[in-house]
Amino acid sequence: MQMLMQTIVTGLAVGGIYALMAVGYSLIFSILNFSNFAYGGIIMLGSYMGFYALTLLHVPFAAALALSMLGAAALSFLNERIAYSSLRKRHAPSLYFMISAMGTSIFLENMVYATLGSSYNAYPEIFGQSSISLFGSTIGKLDLFAIIFSLIAIYIMNYFIQHTRTGIAIRAASYDSEVSQINGVNLSAVIGLVFILAGLLAGVSGVFLGMKYMAYPTMGWITNKAYISAVIGGLGSLPGAVVGGLILGVLESLVSVYVSSLLRDVFSFTFLIVLLLVMPSGLFGKYLEEKV
Amino acid sequence: MTAAMEIKNLSKNFGGIVAVEDLTFDIKKGEIMGIIGPNGAGKTTVFNLITGVYKPTAGTVIFEGKDITGQAPDAIVRKGIARTFQNIRLFKHLSALDNVITALDLNYPMYNLAEAIALNLPFIPGKVKRGEKSLQEKAMFFLEMVGIGDKANIRADALPYGLQRKLEIARALALEPTLLLLDEPAAGMNPEESMDLARLIKQIQIKLNLTVFLIEHHMDLVMELCDHLFVVNFGRELAEGSPAEIQANPAVLKAYLGEGYKHAQS
Amino acid sequence: MSYYVQGVLIMAMINAISVVGLSVFTGFTGLMSLGHAAFIAIGAYTAAILTKLYGFPFVPSVVLAGIMAGMVSLVIGIPTLRAKLRSDYFTIATLGFGEAMRVLLENLPITQGARGLPGLTPYSTLPVVFIFFVLVTFVAKNFVFSRYGRMAIAVREDFVAAEMAGINLFNVRLRSLFFSAVCAGIGGAFQAHYITYIQPNMFTNVQSTLLTASVVAGGMGSLTGPIIAALVFAAIPEVLRVANMWRLVAYGGILVAIMVFRPQGIFGYKELTFKGIYRGYKHLAAKVTGQGGAK
Ligand SMILES: Nc1ncnc2c1ncn2[C@@H]1O[C@H](COP(=O)(O)OP(=O)(O)OP(=O)(O)O)[C@@H](O)[C@H]1O
Numbered sequence: 001m002q003m004l005m006q007t008i009v010t011g012l013a014v015g016g017i018y019a020l021m022a023v024g025y026s027l028i029f030s031i032l033n034f035s036n037f038a039y040g041g042i043i044m045l046g047s048y049m050g051f052y053a054l055t056l057l058h059v060p061f062a063a064a065l066a067l068s069m070l071g072a073a074a075l076s077f078l079n080e081r082i083a084y085s086s087l088r089k090r091h092a093p094s095l096y097f098m099i100s101a102m103g104t105s106i107f108l109e110n111m112v113y114a115t116l117g118s119s120y121n122a123y124p125e126i127f128g129q130s131s132i133s134l135f136g137s138t139i140g141k142l143d144l145f146a147i148i149f150s151l152i153a154i155y156i157m158n159y160f161i162q163h164t165r166t167g168i169a170i171r172a173a174s175y176d177s178e179v180s181q182i183n184g185v186n187l188s189a190v191i192g193l194v195f196i197l198a199g200l201l202a203g204v205s206g207v208f209l210g211m212k213y214m215a216y217p218t219m220g221w222i223t224n225k226a227y228i229s230a231v232i233g234g235l236g237s238l239p240g241a242v243v244g245g246l247i248l249g250v251l252e253s254l255v256s257v258y259v260s261s262l263l264r265d266v267f268s269f270t271f272l273i274v275l276l277l278v279m280p281s282g283l284f285g286k287y288l289e290e291k292v
Numbered sequence: 293m294t295a296a297m298e299i300k301n302l303s304k305n306f307g308g309i310v311a312v313e314d315l316t317f318d319i320k321k322g323e324i325m326g327i328i329g330p331n332g333a334g335k336t337t338v339f340n341l342i343t344g345v346y347k348p349t350a351g352t353v354i355f356e357g358k359d360i361t362g363q364a365p366d367a368i369v370r371k372g373i374a375r376t377f378q379n380i381r382l383f384k385h386l387s388a389l390d391n392v393i394t395a396l397d398l399n400y401p402m403y404n405l406a407e408a409i410a411l412n413l414p415f416i417p418g419k420v421k422r423g424e425k426s427l428q429e430k431a432m433f434f435l436e437m438v439g440i441g442d443k444a445n446i447r448a449d450a451l452p453y454g455l456q457r458k459l460e461i462a463r464a465l466a467l468e469p470t471l472l473l474l475d476e477p478a479a480g481m482n483p484e485e486s487m488d489l490a491r492l493i494k495q496i497q498i499k500l501n502l503t504v505f506l507i508e509h510h511m512d513l514v515m516e517l518c519d520h521l522f523v524v525n526f527g528r529e530l531a532e533g534s535p536a537e538i539q540a541n542p543a544v545l546k547a548y549l550g551e552g553y554k555h556a557q558s
Numbered sequence: 559m560s561y562y563v564q565g566v567l568i569m570a571m572i573n574a575i576s577v578v579g580l581s582v583f584t585g586f587t588g589l590m591s592l593g594h595a596a597f598i599a600i601g602a603y604t605a606a607i608l609t610k611l612y613g614f615p616f617v618p619s620v621v622l623a624g625i626m627a628g629m630v631s632l633v634i635g636i637p638t639l640r641a642k643l644r645s646d647y648f649t650i651a652t653l654g655f656g657e658a659m660r661v662l663l664e665n666l667p668i669t670q671g672a673r674g675l676p677g678l679t680p681y682s683t684l685p686v687v688f689i690f691f692v693l694v695t696f697v698a699k700n701f702v703f704s705r706y707g708r709m710a711i712a713v714r715e716d717f718v719a720a721e722m723a724g725i726n727l728f729n730v731r732l733r734s735l736f737f738s739a740v741c742a743g744i745g746g747a748f749q750a751h752y753i754t755y756i757q758p759n760m761f762t763n764v765q766s767t768l769l770t771a772s773v774v775a776g777g778m779g780s781l782t783g784p785i786i787a788a789l790v791f792a793a794i795p796e797v798l799r800v801a802n803m804w805r806l807v808a809y810g811g812i813l814v815a816i817m818v819f820r821p822q823g824i825f826g827y828k829e830l831t832f833k834g835i836y837r838g839y840k841h842l843a844a845k846v847t848g849q850g851g852a853k
């Protein structure tokens with residue numbers, strides 16, 4: 001029982017970061033209706049920015065986090081303007097978007113690899129190794145901070161989208177981008193904004209991932225977990241992404257402890273495929289038939 | 293006359309939107325039936341439900357006495373139903389001829405996979421090359437039937453809009469259906485062109501002995517061409533009858549003219 | 559022919575074998591995979607295990623490697639393609655498949671984990687590779703310029719209209735997936751016996767990217783274009799002696815640039831044929847307007 005509790009708590013801690021990534025990824029999905037495979041690269045660069053801000057600029061943690069968020073947001077914005085906007089204007093098939101996204105991802109990853117090297121960069125200790133106990137299980141301070149901050153960030157994002165005028169414009173555009181453009185919503189601006197918001201989240205998740213697992217060129221593969229989380233929750237649904245991330249984190253943690261840590265990733269990907277087959281719209285998704 | 297198709301209590305919801313609600317009607321064999329209604333009334337959705345593109349939320353679709361509800365589109369096509377699309381959906385990078393040949397494959401598979409891969413040797417005539425040749429001839433028949441035989445080798449997306457619509461009809465005819473669904477075949481045409489099209493449709497219907505079910509906003513075409521009309525509004529049945537009856541139906545006039553109707557009357 | 563040039567040529571043709579398959583899959587059928595490196599890996603491991611551990615002759619091992627990769631593609635393809643997943647869902651599923659396969663290779667006893675299988679015999683000589691390359695290309699050409707290719711193109715162009723033309727999406731997509739997996743498996747078998755060792759980490763996105771970049775740059779809907787691109791891509795870095803990662807930076811950039819500026823690639827929807835070369839410009843110009851060249 002004690003062990004089960006501990007496993008779940010550990011799972012939630014990882015799940016919080018998955019949730020953060022999944023929200024950013026789902027946000028983009030909901031408006032452009034395609035999977036931005038370049039998102040992992042943005043997160044990875046966010047992680048590097050946080051790392052260099054702390055080790056080269058020696059700024060305080062909060063400033064490093066802010067810098068990384070801004071940097072990732074700028075990158076995410078550029079990602080859309082360079083790799084997708086002209087495809088969007090041409091109404092290119094989604095295959096083209098995916099190829100462009102894949103190209104961006106390969107480009108970013110190997111750019112970092114070629115210029116900064118393949119080494120693993122450990123973040124300086126911010127929270128120490130100390131942990132606190134919670135309901136009889138222990139949780140690292142970093143994990144606790146990560147999950148709380150992640151949930152706050154997601155909450156603010158959700159509030160922004162649900163309750164501000166800009167947020168309503170985003171939702172209108174994601175509901176039907178062609179109709180809302182007629183209604184005078186500047187679609188390009190809204191899409192740019194969505195990429196900026198997703199970039200901000202990418203910065204946060206990059207820093208937390210870096211603190212937990214270090215920063216390195218291929219860390220973007222962890223973002224595969226973002227896709228899985230988003231699919232669990234239902235692609236395009238923000239609450240779904242959060243719940244999906246937490247569920248995936250806990251499930252993985254349970255598999256690692258009770259089955260085999262080697263099989264954890266095989267489990268996740270198999271789970272993903274099974275889920276796509278039996279429940280393509282996930283827990284909260286709107287899997288609409290394509291309009292014909 | 294017997295019914296080619298019977299639609300019973302057909303409904304479709306998209307999330308919260310009720311696109312089609314409890315529609316019941318028959319399409320008689322050999323007639324040209326029209327479905328009309330304002331934008332967003334659910335006409336295209338009815339086509340999508342009949343052809344298996346969407347699965348109905350409730351209700352049944354019976355074609356030539358057999359229940360085809362919820363079957364896959366290609367299975368429904370095999371039963372003898374073909375359609376065109378409101379927003380033209382041609383195979384853009386294929387020539388007009390190849391667009392039609394693609395549809396001919398259904399009833400005229402000239403060779404199998406092994407023959408295609410192993411027997412098609414360079415410079416040597418064989419089953420595959422012969423098969424392709426005869427398909428080309430058959431395809432020309434359908435292109436000529438809609439009057440675009442001279443455009444056979446032009447890429448579909450290079451054809452003018454009106455001819456693309458005709459090519460879609462040729463492709464549908466190549467499936468050799470008994471029931472043909474046309475979704476706004478005259479969209480984007482001027483009154484003169486749409487009357488030409490009406491004559492063409494009538495001619496084809498007689499020649500190939502088809503039942504036709506069509507959606508159209510050009511009222512002159514509808515009234516000229518259709519034997520029978522079904523009117524929908526907000527997904528529900530509004531009226532059904534002959535073109536003359538529909539033209540005189542106050543509910544229909546109101547749905548089409550909205551508030552202006554009362555003014556028009558007074 | 560110098561030893562060095564021969565080596566470049568062999569590697570180029572090995573890549574081209576996989577590229578031909580991916581061209582049918584992505585270029586002609588319009589599906590995208592992030593997991594094709596896994597099929598290459600399956601082919602490589604199957605052939606390596608057969609020749610090294612069981613003393614099988616090489617050519618049958620290559621054939622079996624292709625069949626094995628094809629079989630595995632059915633395992634993943636049948637459920638996902640039958641479910642008619644949206645195209646990007648399918649791509650995510652292939653990503654999951656590729657990752658799961660890599661983890662499996664790292665952990666199965668017979669693949670010897672991360673250590674891999676070293677000390678394979680260098681069977682992949684120029685004549686064998688060339689013969690398989692010609693065979694695969696011949697099959698692909700006949701496939702593409704048949705009613706089966708036409709169905710694949712129809713599905714790529716508009717899958718709803720294709721279904722309404724009586725085409726069974728599942729059959730068409732599965733056929734293309736199977737063919738591309740067999741090609742990848744054969745390519746993998748040759749690769750293993752050219753480099754003479756294999757490890758799980760050789761079969762990652764680097765490989766998939768190289769293949770996709772060749773298909774996209776060569777032109778979707780063309781066979782000759784991607785083959786030429788595969789040959790060029792294999793030769794250029796050797797000539798320029800650039801480091802592998804800069805090469806990948808360039809490939810990533812090329813993918814984006816082509817999508818933005820010239821999505822049809824160099825040879826989009828066209829073929830370079832001998833006939834075409836003979837008849838020169840006039841013939842090519844006629845093909846631009848839609849008549850496939852090699853029919
Ligand atoms: N795939 C879908 N997802 C969500 N809503 C849909 C979908 N397809 C249709 N609808 C909705 O169903 C309603 C009916 O649409 P439909 O296309 O059938 O109308 P229509 O009568 O053909 O109109 P028009 O004359 O403009 O073509 C509309 O409100 C439309 O937005």
Ligand SMILES: [Mg+2]
Pocket residue numbers: 335336337378
């Ligand atoms: Mg309509």
